[in-house]
Amino acid sequence: MARETDLIVIGAGPVGENVADRARAAGLDVVIVERELVGGECSYWACVPSKTLLRSPAALRAAQRVPGAAEAVTGALDVEAVLRRRDAFVSNWSDEGGAAWLASVGIELVRGHGRLDGERRVVVEHADGTTTTLVARHAVAIATGSDAAMPRIDGLAESRPWTSREATSAEAVPARLAVIGGGVVGVEMATAYAGLGAEVTVFARGGLLSGMEPFAGDAVADGLRELGAVVHLGVTPDRVARDDAGEVVLTLPGGEELRFDEVLVATGRTPRTDDLGLETVGLEPGEWIDVDDALVARGVDGDWLSAVGDVTHRALLTHQGKYQARAAGDAIAARALGRPVDDAPWGAHVATADHRAVPSVVFAEPEVASVGLTESAARESGLEPRVVEVGLDSVSGTGIHSDGPAGRAKLVVDADRGVVIGATFVGQDVAELLQAATIAIVGEVPIDRLWHAVPAFPTVSEVWLRLLEAYGRPGAAA
Numbered sequence: 001m002a003r004e005t006d007l008i009v010i011g012a013g014p015v016g017e018n019v020a021d022r023a024r025a026a027g028l029d030v031v032i033v034e035r036e037l038v039g040g041e042c043s044y045w046a047c048v049p050s051k052t053l054l055r056s057p058a059a060l061r062a063a064q065r066v067p068g069a070a071e072a073v074t075g076a077l078d079v080e081a082v083l084r085r086r087d088a089f090v091s092n093w094s095d096e097g098g099a100a101w102l103a104s105v106g107i108e109l110v111r112g113h114g115r116l117d118g119e120r121r122v123v124v125e126h127a128d129g130t131t132t133t134l135v136a137r138h139a140v141a142i143a144t145g146s147d148a149a150m151p152r153i154d155g156l157a158e159s160r161p162w163t164s165r166e167a168t169s170a171e172a173v174p175a176r177l178a179v180i181g182g183g184v185v186g187v188e189m190a191t192a193y194a195g196l197g198a199e200v201t202v203f204a205r206g207g208l209l210s211g212m213e214p215f216a217g218d219a220v221a222d223g224l225r226e227l228g229a230v231v232h233l234g235v236t237p238d239r240v241a242r243d244d245a246g247e248v249v250l251t252l253p254g255g256e257e258l259r260f261d262e263v264l265v266a267t268g269r270t271p272r273t274d275d276l277g278l279e280t281v282g283l284e285p286g287e288w289i290d291v292d293d294a295l296v297a298r299g300v301d302g303d304w305l306s307a308v309g310d311v312t313h314r315a316l317l318t319h320q321g322k323y324q325a326r327a328a329g330d331a332i333a334a335r336a337l338g339r340p341v342d343d344a345p346w347g348a349h350v351a352t353a354d355h356r357a358v359p360s361v362v363f364a365e366p367e368v369a370s371v372g373l374t375e376s377a378a379r380e381s382g383l384e385p386r387v388v389e390v391g392l393d394s395v396s397g398t399g400i401h402s403d404g405p406a407g408r409a410k411l412v413v414d415a416d417r418g419v420v421i422g423a424t425f426v427g428q429d430v431a432e433l434l435q436a437a438t439i440a441i442v443g444e445v446p447i448d449r450l451w452h453a454v455p456a457f458p459t460v461s462e463v464w465l466r467l468l469e470a471y472g473r474p475g476a477a478a
């Protein structure tokens, strides 16, 4: 017999959990389906383990850049302790805590692989081959996330490459690590493993972090080289093979062969939709799920099917997926309870910020924090932005914070409206500068008013004052 419920969520990653939580908090009966671990990629093989691997080497470097503290650092990094700390943060890959939380808020967990089976029906295949049929009275939400993409490089798939999963869960640090891909995963994992003592070589087919302001990728390439990594820009290996001794051999376009212990593939993501029954509701398996701003799937009759998080390809970030989930979960509950849906831009039930203000931090050396449009993206969208750029060495707080390289900051301003539409900060610990920029963009705070938001002295946040000075003060004689 089929189990009836109000809402079925497929995928208990951070995003699925949040859709379920919002709908349950509104009083809906909710079932969530998970085939691996409650908590998803982010908790076990992505955000959490990658940031714990990065943190210890970064803390060590930070201390080494402050005279007095530097002299007190006399030992080497304890790699084993870093790995054990990572294990603790991923709960040794146990989702007992996540499952207990679901139970505590009254969300029923069904373990197994979920597939759509027509409108509002999901069939779950359990590990023992048995199945459970679920029927939703109101809605189904897909939050199945994404997998690492495998580029078509001769021999690569057969050479047992690392993906982000192996890189974040490794039990030992390889002596020589090749990284293919110059995006966020490639850069962060290269930084982590260089910090943990590996000889790292990065192959990027273009520059590093190519969707960001160019000075960000340049600074990160310099930073990686400073850590001892070799960075090849504009180079993709032609061929990869693992030999009988277990070594990985990369053949470069000129024929040169380079040998490594492991090769990490970090060339983007692919949606987990190939075995999800999408064809039973008129959608294409293997494709990202196209949704409107209220996270309702386009191309499906009615408003019963939502999709959230990575699987929509709107913004492949945990915090932004959770933002979508809050809107989608509340919208599903509003529809189910016959309450109004607020789907005007910036309404309670839409993810408007996905188009205007997606904050992201790359935990590289140096850190890169960005939100909104880059200068070139603003121009491509038809705007003629005014940009201002300053060095972080113009700020006293930066010098006190660290003797290391200072970094840079840039604002992209829609001069017609007098509001910030993009911001990028590069430097040590700039991650914490980002929320101010996100608030300025989302709140459309006029530049004239930003002059009244005074950063404390001597903080790194005083870079905001330097940026405003570079932009110009309203009412100033000159």
Ligand SMILES: Cc1cc2nc3c(=O)[nH]c(=O)nc-3n(C[C@H](O)[C@H](O)[C@H](O)COP(=O)(O)OP(=O)(O)OC[C@H]3O[C@@H](n4cnc5c(N)ncnc54)[C@H](O)[C@@H]3O)c2cc1C
Residues within 6 Å of the ligand: 010, 011, 012, 013, 014, 015, 016, 033, 034, 035, 036, 037, 038, 039, 040, 041, 042, 043, 045, 046, 047, 048, 050, 051, 112, 113, 114, 115, 143, 144, 145, 146, 164, 168, 185, 272, 275, 276, 308, 309, 310, 311, 315, 316, 317, 318, 319, 320, 321
């Ligand atoms: C190395 C790395 C580092 C990252 N670091 C950060 C970071 O620092 N900050 C950040 O914001 N983002 C980071 N990200 C991105 C972040 O991990 C994702 O955006 C986030 O995990 C997406 O959440 P999700 O819930 O949409 O998908 P997922 O976390 O992938 O969860 C989807 C869940 O659905 C389950 N599932 C899939 N198909 C089915 C099915 N058919 N039936 C049942 N269950 C199913 C999966 O098992 C999984 O548990 C990182 C990504 C990587 C790869």
Ligand SMILES: NC(=O)c1ccc[n+]([C@@H]2O[C@H](COP(=O)([O-])OP(=O)(O)OC[C@H]3O[C@@H](n4cnc5c(N)ncnc54)[C@H](O)[C@@H]3O)[C@@H](O)[C@H]2O)c1
Residues within 6 Å of the ligand: 151, 152, 180, 181, 182, 183, 184, 185, 186, 188, 204, 205, 206, 209, 210, 236, 266, 267, 268, 269, 315, 316, 317, 360, 361, 362, 363
């Ligand atoms: N700190 C964070 O917030 C964080 C950390 C890691 C990942 N993430 C998220 O995960 C997503 C995936 O990260 P990613 O680094 O895998 O993807 P990405 O899109 O950031 O970078 C992919 C890189 O691979 C290259 N590439 C693509 N196809 C290739 C091919 N065929 N041959 C050679 N190179 C190729 C691209 O040029 C690019 O440099 C990111 O978009 C990001 O949103 C976030």
